[in-house]
Structures are given as C-alpha cells and as structure tokens.
Amino acid sequence: xxxxxxxxxxxxxxxxxxxxxxxxxxxxxxxxxxxxxxxxxxxxxxxxxxxxxxxxxxxxxxxxxxxxxxxxxxxxxxxxxxxxxxxxxxxxxxxxxxxxxxxxxxxxxxxxxxxxxxxxxxxxxxxxxxxxxxxxxxxxxxxxxxxxxxxxxxxxxxxxxxxxxxxxxxxxxxxxxxxxxxxxxxxxxxxxxxxxxxxxxxxxxxxxxxxxxxxxxxxxxxxxxxxxxxxxxxxxxxxxxxxxxxxxxxxxxxxxxxxxxxxxxxxxxxxxxxxxxxxxxxxxxxxxxxxxxxxxxxxxxxxxxxxxxxxxxxxxxxxxxxxxxxxxxxxxxxxxxxxxxxxxxxxxxxxxxxxxxxxxxxxxxxxxx
Numbered sequence: 294x295x296x297x298x299x300x301x302x303x304x305x306x307x308x309x310x311x312x313x314x315x316x317x318x319x320x321x322x323x324x325x326x327x328x329x330x331x332x333x334x335x336x337x338x339x340x341x342x343x344x345x346x347x348x349x350x351x352x353x354x355x356x357x358x359x360x361x362x363x364x365x366x367x368x369x370x371x372x373x374x375x376x377x378x379x380x381x382x383x384x385x386x387x388x389x390x391x392x393x394x395x396x397x398x399x400x401x402x403x404x405x406x407x408x409x410x411x412x413x414x415x416x417x418x419x420x421x422x423x424x425x426x427x428x429x430x431x432x433x434x435x436x437x438x439x440x441x442x443x444x445x446x447x448x449x450x451x452x453x454x455x456x457x458x459x460x461x462x463x464x465x466x467x468x469x470x471x472x473x474x475x476x477x478x479x480x481x482x483x484x485x486x487x488x489x490x491x492x493x494x495x496x497x498x499x500x501x502x503x504x505x506x507x508x509x510x511x512x513x514x515x516x517x518x519x520x521x522x523x524x525x526x527x528x529x530x531x532x533x534x535x536x537x538x539x540x541x542x543x544x545x546x547x548x549x550x551x552x553x554x555x556x557x558x559x560x561x562x563x564x565x566x567x568x569x570x571x572x573x574x575x576x577x578x579x580x581x582x583x584x585x586x587x588x589x590x591x592x593x594x595x596x597x598x599x600x601x602x603x604x605x606x607x608x609x610x611x612x613x614x615x616x617x618x619x620x621x622x623x624x625x626x627x628x629x630x631x632x633x634x635x636x637x638x639x640x641x642x643x644x645x646x647x648x649x650x651x652x653x654x655x656x657x658x659x660x661x662x
Contacts, residue, residue, distance in 0.1 A: 297344070305339065309328075321343055321347045323341060324341075327340055373402050373488075373490055376393050377479070378390055378407065380493075388529065390404075391530035399562035406445070406467070407482050411474070479491065480516040491522070492524065510523045514631060514659060518661045520660050539627075543585075543629075556658070567600070589603045626657075631661055
C-alpha cells in the first residue's frame, strides 16, 4: 500500500524550515510545499509534509517539544524580584539609582546597592623592610575600607531618604561592600544575590570617554548573562516621564527569542509599545519581511497584551537611520541582544555604539545571550 504524503502543519517559511530540521533530526523524512520566497504572502502558507506512517511519531514529538518550550517560556518570563545597582558615588551612579528605584516600584522588587573599591597589593617587598611595610599596608587597607564603607552608608542613607520622599519607602534597599576588580566583584555578587537585572551608569568617576568595549558595562556583559540596563551619562531621570516607546533591534538571530521573553518580563508592569526594527538591504528585503513577520508572531504569542510594531529600516548609514527612527518615534529605551562579536559588534558600528552609550539620552537595555 502506498505511503502517501500528508500535511502535518502550515506555517511561515522560517518556522517551517526549523520544524523540518527538527523532524529530520528525529529520523522523519520531510518535504516543504508552496515555498515561494519571491512573494512574501505565499511563503506564509508553507506546508510541512511527511509520510502518513510517520504522523503519530511526529505529533508525539511536537507535543513534547511544545511542552518543553512552554515551560522554558514560563520560567524566563517570571517577574523580576531583585535589582543590583553597582555605584561609585558619582552623579552617573546616582542617576542610575533613580532609574532602578522607579523600576523596583513598578515590579515590586528589592534593590541592592554595591560598591567595589580597589586596594593595590605590593608583590615584591625587600625582606629587611617586610615587617614595617606590612604594618603600613594593613593600616592603609583598613583606612581604605573604612572610608569606602562610610561613603557607601552615606550614599545608601541618602538614597533611602529619596525613596521615602517619593513614597517608595516600601522598597527594601540593602547594600554590599566588596574589595577587588569591579567587574569580577559585580559578577560574584550577582551570583550570590541572583538579581533579575543589573542597572549601572555608563561613565564612572574618573573614567575617560571611550567606546563600550573598554567600559565596565561591556566587561560585566562578558562575565554574566543577566540583562544590563546601561544609563548614559546624559540620560537624566525624569520622574514625570513614563517609559512608553521601546525599540528592540534584531539581527534575526536565535538569541532574539530568549531576549524577547526577558524584555517582556522587565516591561510587564509598564504600558509600552515595542518597536522591533532591523536594518535591511534591498536584495534581502523580501526574506527579511518573512523573518520579521515570524518575530512579530512570537511577540504576540508570548504576551498578547503588549503592542508591537515591526519595521525594516533601509539605508547604508546605520547611525543616521537609527537616530531618525528614535527621534520620530520618541523612543524612551533601546533594547538589543548581544553575543561576542554579535549584534553589538556587527549590526552597530562603533560610532552608533558610542552615541548610544555616551551621548544619547536613551537608556540601553542589553541582553547577553
């Protein structure tokens, strides 16, 4: 008896290719029907066909995969309950604290203020002078720690007073003092404290203006997979202004799906509109439209309450096109995912990165995936 082909599912081309690859990996032969990349509408109805004898096995596998995905999505979109804010007592740090306070109020989260101070260590000490130098070092180290602790306590007390004045005295604000390399200690505290997000200013006390590669923000991203909300030095917190428009920049990478779930978890308490953008080249526009439609469907699948608008930006000058979009749409927050040599390094040239980090008034939310 002939083992005829039957249609297992109909989906967008991108999703159809993904399902085909997974089924073939499980030993099920697949075929795609009605594939038409020239006409975008036709590619929305791609049929995944398999042999009738494989239907039962395929349906069982698809049910298992869906259950695993739903469990992962449920886990990733859980509410943020803790926020970590590294500070160096600069105005940038104070400004970052204001953003963290508003976020904590919206999400009903706790805040931990972290200060890391560095104590230099003398490696080579002449034997004859070892004792006297050791005594001096002990005194100096104790003095450095004492000063750092006093500054931190004063900073936290002022911050708690600000929270109280704003009517946010229900927010629990703790603090931690650590000695060592800044990014290493931030990472270690994050492992112990388990925050849902790290909020920090992008220019610290005495830090020279440079690109993100050399900043604490990027070094922290290199060591942790937690979302980082970077507050540029010119981004002044306005208590009267609510976050309403958010850009999510996509390079159509698999990391988008996890980043989207994390983004929705963070903005769940805000009434926002998300603008999903991608810079498209003319020769790839039809293909990019198919992928963008698939991404929009995923946004709505994960959270139906959030308004999402997707747009392909065209042009050779990335900086100019993004600047124009941000200005026209009154964007309040710029979000993107970042891998090593990923979107941050490839999609955005150093000029745009520097503008977003050091010159823009728009906070940057980066997902390390």
